[in-house]
Amino acid sequence: MHSILIIAPNWIGDAVTTQPLLANLKVLYPGSKIDVLASSWVAPIYRACAEVHQVTEVKFEHRKLQWDLRKQLAREIKAKNYQACFVLPNSFKSALIPWLANIPFRIGYRGELRFALINLALDNPSKINRPPMVEHYSALSELLKDSESLPLTQLAPKLNVSSSAKQSVQNKLQSANISSDLIYVMCPGAEYGPTKRWPTEHFAILAQKLIAENPNIQIVLLGSKSDHVLGQEITSQAQLNSNIHNWCGNTSLDEAIALIGMSKAVISNDSGLMHIAAALNTPQIAIFGSSDPAHTPPLSDRARVIWLNMPCSPCHKRECPLGHLRCLKDILPEQVLATLNTLK
Incomplete structure (x- = not known):
């Protein structure tokens, strides 16, 4: 797995808690290049992550599909030949871009009628018994993990100051x-x-x-x-x-x-x-x-x-x-x- 895309969540706190997932992916695939597609609001978080190769900052608007923008991004992403994409928001529209870009492994949690767009999925935990957010996001890396993979250990986010x-x-x-x-x-x-x-x-x-x-x-x-x-x-x-x-x-x-x-x-x-x-x-x-x-x-x-x-x-x-x-x-x-x- 040499090229991975992350579709970032839309809240700053959630974005920070995804960093251990990136670190764990680097453990699983040391030579991988991890890129992130993020809204302008959270893009600085990923610029502070040592594991990230490139951040594509997009002006997504809340509660709007922005179909033309998503199609354009999908064309650009398709040309980069990513092998896997982690779709971290639960929304239908967040899963559209990697599906349109035909990325082979599209990984995320089930939700919002997107079962056809995500092809490696975990069930969302119940609201009553929710795990810590770091564990919630890091669990997705298990979907790509084989029996010979290294253990995933980092559960504390780490950021760098530019x-x-x-x-x-x-x-x-x-x-x-x-x-x-x-x-x-x-x-x-x-x-x-x-x-x-x-x-x-x-x-x-x-x-x-x-x-x-x-x-x-x-x-x-x-x-x-x-x-x-x-x-x-x-x-x-x-x-x-x-x-x-x-x-x-x-x-x-x-x-x-x-x-x-x-x-x-x-x-x-x-x-x-x-x-x-x-x-x-x-x-x-x-x-x-x-x-x-x-x-x-x-x-x-x-x-x-x-x-x-x-x-x-x-x-x-x-x-x-x-x-x-x-x-x-x-x-x-x-x-x-x-x-x-x-x-x-």
Whole structure:
């Protein structure tokens, strides 16, 4: 197997958890060339994977078939003669391109009426008994594994920081007059919804306490453009504007990866940036509310998870069905700070 294509998932956290699959494929096929077809949103993750030869970045639009674009991509991919393709999203449209390109082995999970498009498939696990996402994706490599293959062992994602992204971040820090010696990153967002977001007032109090311990600490808030308002709330509530910098929406994902890699610690919700911190082995506190840390844990020895494991959680709802959001509100800044201090 000398040429493999990966159809990437569409969420940052999911993309990070696919890296062990790539590493395991390199164990099975050391001479293989692994290319990735990814949306612009997650392409930087694969640029940070040492196993990837080439990333093709495509502007896929959510909930649109984009038939002409997929046919064009299929023609380009067919010319590259891939032997196998791992289709990691569960959607019908994600399986169209490798099928149109006539790639011999099309591997993925069954779902969304795509049984004719995938010819090596596993059943999707039930929502009640779901394995960790890393295991979920890595299991697909077993479909190509023969009895003489090497054991598949890596289950912790690993990312690299590009020198260009690191230089770009250093330039931004210098322009903003921020010392890079004591940077703490806070990630207040979570795309899924409010039940995965620790309250901004708790982030603000934590920021105040950290800076009270050491006035040289600089706190950078990271996230998407939609998280910028959360960053504004934190800076306003903390009233320490000279030490807190709202960069939500003001960095590329490549730059966010670099900044997380050079920070002293990361405090985040269960989000894509949480998985990036774990894959960079940066000390971190991961705060869980409505989601399940057994399913999407940060896989790092330097990560600490705070989850109250209340009777109503994990509910996996976007809004608190009971209206109180105690699974997050009852995680106090003092508890997070005490846990953070154990990482130093």
